[in-house]
Amino acid sequence: MFPIEAVALDLDGTLIGSDEKIPSSVRNSVKALAVSIPVFICTGRERWSTEKFAKELALTSLQISDNGAVISDPMSGWKPVWSASIRREASSLLLEELGRRGVAFFGNNADHIFRDILSAEGHDLSIVSALDMTSDLADDLISHFSDSPFASDFQMNKSSLPYNGMWAVDFTPFGVDKGSGLKRVSKRLNICAKKMAAVGDSFNDIPMFENCGFSLCMGEAPKEVQRYADLVVPNQSDEGLLFAIDKIIRPSIKV
Numbered sequence: 001m002f003p004i005e006a007v008a009l010d011l012d013g014t015l016i017g018s019d020e021k022i023p024s025s026v027r028n029s030v031k032a033l034a035v036s037i038p039v040f041i042c043t044g045r046e047r048w049s050t051e052k053f054a055k056e057l058a059l060t061s062l063q064i065s066d067n068g069a070v071i072s073d074p075m076s077g078w079k080p081v082w083s084a085s086i087r088r089e090a091s092s093l094l095l096e097e098l099g100r101r102g103v104a105f106f107g108n109n110a111d112h113i114f115r116d117i118l119s120a121e122g123h124d125l126s127i128v129s130a131l132d133m134t135s136d137l138a139d140d141l142i143s144h145f146s147d148s149p150f151a152s153d154f155q156m157n158k159s160s161l162p163y164n165g166m167w168a169v170d171f172t173p174f175g176v177d178k179g180s181g182l183k184r185v186s187k188r189l190n191i192c193a194k195k196m197a198a199v200g201d202s203f204n205d206i207p208m209f210e211n212c213g214f215s216l217c218m219g220e221a222p223k224e225v226q227r228y229a230d231l232v233v234p235n236q237s238d239e240g241l242l243f244a245i246d247k248i249i250r251p252s253i254k255v
Contacts, residue, residue: 001214003254005191007033008064008182008208009241010200011043011053014218017236018162022056029245030057036253038189040064042178044129044159044170044204046108051078062188067157067204068181069126069172070110071188080110082184084173085124090153094128094171095120097144104131128171131161138167145171157204160222170204179207197252199244201225201236214252216244 009015009030015022022030033039038061041050050065054074062081063072071082086094091107095117098105106113107120107128114120120128130141135158142156155172178200186193194213198205201218202225209215209228217229218240226232231248234240 001252002195004037004197004214004249004252005195005254006038006040006061006186006189006197007245007249008040008042008178008185008196008198008212010178010198010202010205010208011041011045011050012162013160013201013220013236014199014241015041015053016162020163022053023239023242025239026242026245027057029242030059033245033250033253034059034061036250038062038191040185042068042181042198042200042208044127044157044168044178046070046106046113046127047072047078047080047110048113062185064178064181064185066108066127067155067170067172068177068179068184068207071181071184072110081188083110083126084176085109085126086128086171086173087153088122088124090150091125091128091171092121093148093150094145094154098128098130101141103133103137103141105129106131126172130169130171132164132166133168135167138169141169157207159202159204177207178204179209179211182208182211195254197249199233199241216248 042064044067047065107125197214198208198212199216201221215229219235
């Protein structure tokens with residue numbers, strides 16, 4: 001395998017499980033890895049959650065949140081160095097449809113998080129996450145907007161929710177996802193994306209898998225996601241990330 005020069009890590013289902021804790025053995029392994037090469041979280045969560053876990057891991061490289069819509073720099077007080085927003089007319093229509101369906105959501109940008117339509121209206125939103133749906137309802141929501149006049153406004157990614165076993169659909173500006181985020185970070189680090197490894201477990205990780213050089217998928221991931229990975233490692237609950245780092249990534253680091 002080619003020398004790995006940087007690593008992108010998904011958060012939910014990869015670094016952490018339903019208890020939202022990083023196992024101590026995984027924490028130590030990631031911290032040691034980050035001494036040698038850039039390591040960055042690439043998650044659909046908001047910037048504040050990304051900051052919390054990146055600090056726990058002592059990560060200093062650029063970090064990706066909001067499914068690629070916000071990139072922040074830990075070395076500059078966690079200021080966003082790049083962000084994108086959904087067109088306001090499109091985000092307003094999206095919020096209206098989620099309200100009509102009675103779907104819980106949060107929307108946020110680089111500075112704020114909004115959990116109801118009234119507070120979100122009139123703000124630029126980097127991501128809107130529709131939450132707590134069955135798989136079929138999530139698919140129906142994607143289908144609805146894929147067939148709408150606003151289809152070109154949205155990048156839509158379905159992801160599993162580790163805390164309740166249900167599904168979410170993340171809406172970001174068109175062309176913005178974990179894959180585009182990985183490519184932007186690769187340019188800023190001056191490291192070819194094809195010399196990066198990525199580890200994830202859900203549908204929103206597929207663009208990251210497609211744009212990196214070597215992809216590793218957690219064992220609990222849906223079979224449809226596993227097909228996009230170069231290698232499937234043990235479950236998150238069985239310290240699959242520790243296996244991925246110590247057995248696959250670390251031996252392949254560029255020296």
